[in-house]
Amino acid sequence: MTLLEVAGVSKSFPGVRALDDVSFTLRPGEVHALVGENGAGKSTLIKVLTGVYRPDSGELRYRGEPVSFAAPMDAQRAGISTIYQEVNLVPLMSVAQNLFLGREPRNRLGLVDRGRMEREARDILADYGVTTDVRRRLGALPLGAQQMVALARAVMIDAQVVIMDEPTSSLEPREVQTLFGVIRRLHARGIGIVYVSHRMDELYEICDAVTILRDGRLVHTGELAGLERIELVSMMLGREMSPARRQGFTAFAGDHDADDTAPPILAVTGLTSRNRLHDVSFDVRPGEVVGLGGLLGAGRSETIKAIGGAYPIDGGTIRVDGEDLGRPSTVRAVAAGIAVQPEDRKAEGIVAGLSVRDNIALAVLPRMSRLGIVSEARIDAIVQRYMTRLRIKASSPGQLVGDLSGGNQQKVLLARLLATDPKILLLDEPTRGIDVGAKAEVQSLIDELAGEGLGVVLVSSDAEELVEGADRVVVLRDGAVVGHLTGDRVTTEDLMAGIAAAAAPSEDPA
Amino acid sequence: MTPALLTPPATGAGPRGGDRTDRIVGVVQRQGALAVLVAVVAVALAVFPDFRSLDNTGTILVAAAPPMLIALGMTFVILTGGIDLSVGSLYVLGGVLAAWASRHGAVAAVLVPLVVCGGIGLLNGVLIARTRMAPFIVTLAALLGARGLMRALSDEGSTTYLVESDTFGRLGTGSLLGVGYQVWLAVGLVLIGMLVLARTGFGQSVYAIGGSEDASALMGVSVRRTKVLVYVLSGLLAGLAGAVNAAKLGSGVTVLGAGMELDAIAAVVIGGTLLTGGAGSIAGTVAGVLLLGVIQNMINQVGDLNSNWQQVISGSFLAVVVVAQTVLNRLRRVQ
Numbered sequence: 001m002t003l004l005e006v007a008g009v010s011k012s013f014p015g016v017r018a019l020d021d022v023s024f025t026l027r028p029g030e031v032h033a034l035v036g037e038n039g040a041g042k043s044t045l046i047k048v049l050t051g052v053y054r055p056d057s058g059e060l061r062y063r064g065e066p067v068s069f070a071a072p073m074d075a076q077r078a079g080i081s082t083i084y085q086e087v088n089l090v091p092l093m094s095v096a097q098n099l100f101l102g103r104e105p106r107n108r109l110g111l112v113d114r115g116r117m118e119r120e121a122r123d124i125l126a127d128y129g130v131t132t133d134v135r136r137r138l139g140a141l142p143l144g145a146q147q148m149v150a151l152a153r154a155v156m157i158d159a160q161v162v163i164m165d166e167p168t169s170s171l172e173p174r175e176v177q178t179l180f181g182v183i184r185r186l187h188a189r190g191i192g193i194v195y196v197s198h199r200m201d202e203l204y205e206i207c208d209a210v211t212i213l214r215d216g217r218l219v220h221t222g223e224l225a226g227l228e229r230i231e232l233v234s235m236m237l238g239r240e241m242s243p244a245r246r247q248g249f250t251a252f253a254g255d256h257d258a259d260d261t262a263p264p265i266l267a268v269t270g271l272t273s274r275n276r277l278h279d280v281s282f283d284v285r286p287g288e289v290v291g292l293g294g295l296l297g298a299g300r301s302e303t304i305k306a307i308g309g310a311y312p313i314d315g316g317t318i319r320v321d322g323e324d325l326g327r328p329s330t331v332r333a334v335a336a337g338i339a340v341q342p343e344d345r346k347a348e349g350i351v352a353g354l355s356v357r358d359n360i361a362l363a364v365l366p367r368m369s370r371l372g373i374v375s376e377a378r379i380d381a382i383v384q385r386y387m388t389r390l391r392i393k394a395s396s397p398g399q400l401v402g403d404l405s406g407g408n409q410q411k412v413l414l415a416r417l418l419a420t421d422p423k424i425l426l427l428d429e430p431t432r433g434i435d436v437g438a439k440a441e442v443q444s445l446i447d448e449l450a451g452e453g454l455g456v457v458l459v460s461s462d463a464e465e466l467v468e469g470a471d472r473v474v475v476l477r478d479g480a481v482v483g484h485l486t487g488d489r490v491t492t493e494d495l496m497a498g499i500a501a502a503a504a505p506s507e508d509p510a
Numbered sequence: 511m512t513p514a515l516l517t518p519p520a521t522g523a524g525p526r527g528g529d530r531t532d533r534i535v536g537v538v539q540r541q542g543a544l545a546v547l548v549a550v551v552a553v554a555l556a557v558f559p560d561f562r563s564l565d566n567t568g569t570i571l572v573a574a575a576p577p578m579l580i581a582l583g584m585t586f587v588i589l590t591g592g593i594d595l596s597v598g599s600l601y602v603l604g605g606v607l608a609a610w611a612s613r614h615g616a617v618a619a620v621l622v623p624l625v626v627c628g629g630i631g632l633l634n635g636v637l638i639a640r641t642r643m644a645p646f647i648v649t650l651a652a653l654l655g656a657r658g659l660m661r662a663l664s665d666e667g668s669t670t671y672l673v674e675s676d677t678f679g680r681l682g683t684g685s686l687l688g689v690g691y692q693v694w695l696a697v698g699l700v701l702i703g704m705l706v707l708a709r710t711g712f713g714q715s716v717y718a719i720g721g722s723e724d725a726s727a728l729m730g731v732s733v734r735r736t737k738v739l740v741y742v743l744s745g746l747l748a749g750l751a752g753a754v755n756a757a758k759l760g761s762g763v764t765v766l767g768a769g770m771e772l773d774a775i776a777a778v779v780i781g782g783t784l785l786t787g788g789a790g791s792i793a794g795t796v797a798g799v800l801l802l803g804v805i806q807n808m809i810n811q812v813g814d815l816n817s818n819w820q821q822v823i824s825g826s827f828l829a830v831v832v833v834a835q836t837v838l839n840r841l842r843r844v845q
Binding site for chain 1: 705710718720722726788
């Protein structure tokens with residue numbers, strides 16, 4: 001018998017086919033891992049399962065019956081609960097109120113019975129290892145406890161299916177074990193669990209089955225036990241493992257002539273951020289491209305942001321040209337010559353409502369002005385220079401960036417970074433979502449910049465881009481460096497082996 | 511039931527430093543206005559010999575009744591994270607309507623303003639909840655509309671309707687146990703409001719929506735219905751406040767009441783309710799209204815002091831409270 005099933009579901013958004021004929025089956029008492037890289041279609045599938053989206057085609061069956069949920073509430077009422085990555089509760093209300101919101105116990109007068117509500121909340125939460133005062137504001141609890149409250153709430157409403165979207169991303173190891181205890185209990189009660197995570201060790205510890213999505217399509221579904229880690233990783237990344245260094249998939253030319261003896265322009269040591277980064281260290285020499293490899297959630301973007309001063313760290317030092325940046329801040333990073341190209345171009349990069357010219361000039365305005373008055377002529381000169389050099393295709397410098405293609409938006413962003421004359425470029429997925437031609441142009445540009453002596457850190461989920469573009473690759477997993485690929489070992493095969501390797505026995509939570 | 515977990519507790523309730531900060535901040539936020547009110551009253555008692563007279567206390571309470579009703583409705587609105595700018599206009603409109611309808615008896619004098627102002631509140635609520643337009647803009651439109659309606663009704667203010675029902679008039683002038691009827695009315699509605707907020711599903715929804723609208727929707731709170739209801743409530747209470755004031759003055763006065771919405775917002779915020787919604791209390795609002803009333807009264811006692819100083823002082827209070835809220839919230843977050 002199947003509990004929840006989607007058959008041949010497709011879902012498109014303007015310009016993207018998010019799900020393409022995907023089928024998925026969840027049995028009672030099964031803990032089913034749902035994995036895939038960014039854009040694979042996991043979140044779309046979850047949203048179809050929970051009634052947020054309606055599929056364009058295909059069928060959703062729940063306990064053998066075809067169903068169609070008009071809203072998330074319908075799915076919840078039917079017994080499908082979701083625990084989102086970001087806790088979706090009300091931080092300003094008490095723990096007990098959050099647990100019972102909408103289902104508060106009433107007294108004979110029909111009024112909310114606070115005493116009973118608090119007593120019951122205490123009893124329920126004790127089962128989840130949360131022994132806090134239930135009258136406290138939820139927001140005052142550690143994230144792990146908040147997650148448990150969300151889970152308790154989800155299970156309370158007679159859930160048959162619980163969908164967990166990266167539930168452990170903000171938990172301490174001990175809290176993870178408590179969560180697994182709860183999951184095993186749900187499993188014993190015949191509740192089906194969809195478990196989304198990128199942590200290999202967790203998947204193999206708690207999950208029975210796995211479904212792998214890539215680019216909106218189903219790649220593999222089946223028992224997890226028989227599947228080698230490295231097979232899982234290669235199916236997620238969608239690459240045949242190749243022992244060869246270069247196969248010419250990208251426009252990268254080859255090794256850069258970085259001087260191996262030159263002192264590093266960027267030296268990162270012991271970068272640590274609670275739960276997210278653990279003792280990350282690496283160097284970049286002038287003229288060198290260093291790749292950061294790993295799965296989604298491995299800590300690549302966090303590392304980049306931390307170096308750029310935009311992610312809080314608890315420890316570690318960042319040296320530029322041998323000089324300690326001290327407590328990192330974006331202002332200090334920029335002043336030291338670090339330029340960051342963020343992963344989310346639309347949200348954190350370009351300003352769609354401004355012109356190409358204004359977008360490029362944004363970062364250099366402080367240097368282009370005297371007594372607060374901006375020199376228009378100097379800005380025009382800079383804008384012209386970078387538009388030509390990066391071959392930005394815009395009708396004029398006055399065209400709105402929002403009207404450009406993704407590739408040209410990316411180039412505008414790069415132009416802005418380069419206009420500040422950086423020594424170090426941190427690029428987070430520089431070619432994502434741009435067409436093939438623009439991709440090749442951006443790749444050769446990275447080569448060119450490294451050739452001019454910049455230190456480049458490259459993050460890419462595209463394994464080939466990473467191994468062909470980088471001179472060395474630092475492999476991250478769960479926020480820690482797990483491997484260093486140099487020379488002939490910079491291959492997709494070695495990269496995937498590094499990502500898939502099981503955690504060292506000493507780290508194993510079991 | 512299932513056996514309890516064998517794993518160790520994930521999170522303790524152990525005494526942590528942040529915990530105490532959190533609790534202290536909470537107390538200051540909830541009781542700050544009350545403490546200031548007590549202090550101000552103490553100063554007034556010491557400085558102004560007339561302040562302590564029963565007469566004067568009665569004056570303060572009677573004057574505070576209509577603002578209290580308006581601020582009560584505003585508390586619900588602000589707790590959901592909204593704002594209602596139309597209540598000042600509705601208050602005036604309610605007064606004119608009550609005086610105009612009083613020729614048909616006391617019942618009409620109360621019902622007509624309630625129906626009209628409640629209706630405008632409903633319109634506000636539906637527009638805000640259905641179209642997701644900003645409450646600021648929707649209720650600003652209602653402010654202008656209601657003001658126009660009032661002007662049309664009173665021929666640009668040239669026609670003043672007198673209260674023609676004695677029964678209705680007594681609502682504003684009569685008293686029970688030496689306390690004006692309108693004060694009893696305000697006290698009664700405040701108590702009901704507190705009960706509704708603390709002990710009904712609707713009250714919980716109000717807090718939940720203000721705390722996080724998206725999370726509330728995911729948890730099955732009917733966000734739209736709750737939002738519509740708070741604006742209806744706000745409109746009803748503003749209309750009622752206008753009617754009560756008309757009964758007291760014996761006519762529908764068209765010039766008073768402009769800016770009442772801002773006083774109400776000030777009282778709510780001074781009372782510790784977060785302007786962003788999700789936290790606050792009616793008790794705080796009561797303290798806020800009384801605080802503004804007492805300050806006004808003290809300035810009147812000084813005599814030759816221009817009463818506009820009241821606004822300067824209220825404004826300063828508001829600024830201090832808003833700064834304090836920001837600091838307190840930061841303290842909470844830092845822990």
